[in-house]
Amino acid sequence: MTPSIPFATPDHWSNLLWALSAPDIAPEFPLPWLPPQRRERLHQFFSAPDICSRLRPELELELQNLKSRRLGIYFEQLWAFAFSHHPDYTLLARNLPIRRGEKTLGELDFVVRHLPDDTVEHWEVAVKFYLQVADYWVGPGLRDRLDIKLAHMQDHQLPMIQQPESRSQLHRAGLIPERQWAVMPGRLFASLDETNPSPRYWWTTARSFQRQFADRQWQWLQLPKQTWLAPCSGTNPLAPQPEEHLTQATAYYPRCVAGLQGATEVSRGFMVPIDWLAQARQHILLG
Known part of the structure; x- marks a missing residue:
């Protein structure tokens, strides 16, 4: 019988740095992946010792109070923290629902303003872990698959802002994205x-x-x-x-x-x- 193995507890600041710098899980797939130089600028800022000492307690408090146990929500919270504290960004909206009447068509993960070129951006972020089964990559809980997730991001999540309902809703809110980025690190x-x-x-x-x-x-x-x-x-x-x-x-x-x-x-x-x-x-x- 395998002996008992102790449980690790998370290092939230290390997770933040990983979220900002880890490579995307399928960079060959045709999505608008965030350019490496943008990742590097995010990672460099939060890697500075003075930034770590000043902001780490705030991040840990935020995540200790996070009620959801879902890893995707945790990952989004790391990115929300980054957008809220990095000098290049203003967080404009998070999990913005797009509705047709009373029906929700989907959500935009983040809408941010990139201050260096004063551009509004739509970001979709996810973190994924898949196990190989022949030519497929399957989530450990069997509820997810890499090819299906990539297709969903390509065909539904990113095109969401082109829907008439999205454009009308974003226009009323003064949020017209001029660029889109996808971020999806993980492990295979x-x-x-x-x-x-x-x-x-x-x-x-x-x-x-x-x-x-x-x-x-x-x-x-x-x-x-x-x-x-x-x-x-x-x-x-x-x-x-x-x-x-x-x-x-x-x-x-x-x-x-x-x-x-x-x-x-x-x-x-x-x-x-x-x-x-x-x-x-x-x-x-x-x-």
């Missing part, structure tokens, strides 16, 4: 098996995990969702949790874990239930 986890024995990011069953990593003298941490972003380090505090054997827990749903060598994360993956692959294949067949 390959299957861990005999043909692919040591990927940096992997998924496998608990039994295979024991077999593959039995000889590694690493410290292992379980990762709650808010610790899925930035790499873990020896400074990540451990959360007190009741005794829980990972093999038993993984029988019901996937668990994310990270292996540390010294203070550095060297491996990360998902342990999944024994029937996860069969369920994933069924979801792919059903589209």
Whole structure:
């Protein structure tokens, strides 16, 4: 039986820096990805020691009071904080609903003003983690797939501002976006098996995990969702949790874990239930 593995707790400031700088998960897909120089300017500002010491307590307080447990909401909150404090931006709207009568057609994640060129921008942001199943990338909870998410952003989320209802509503609010950007960092986890024995990011069953990593003298941490972003380090505090054997827990749903060598994360993956692959294949067949 896999022994109990302690839980890491999130480093919110490291997660902010990761959110601003991590590469997009599918940069070859034709979306208006945020240019690298814009990412670098955001990351550089918040990396400054004086900015960190001044703003870190405020960010931690905001996120401690965040009621939602959804990772997407947490990720959006990091970006909202960045837009609210970076000197290049003014946050004009967040999760702006677009309605046709009483029906909501969708929401715009962010509308911001980019002050260096005085331009209103529409941003769609997401953070995604997918496990490889043949030629597909499937979310650990089986409710999401990379190709479907990219198509939805391309065909629905970004074109939303071109809808007559959107243009009318934005015009009345004085918010006419002149540019759009997409941001979608994350990680892709390959299957861990005999043909692919040591990927940096992997998924496998608990039994295979024991077999593959039995000889590694690493410290292992379980990762709650808010610790899925930035790499873990020896400074990540451990959360007190009741005794829980990972093999038993993984029988019901996937668990994310990270292996540390010294203070550095060297491996990360998902342990999944024994029937996860069969369920994933069924979801792919059903589209």
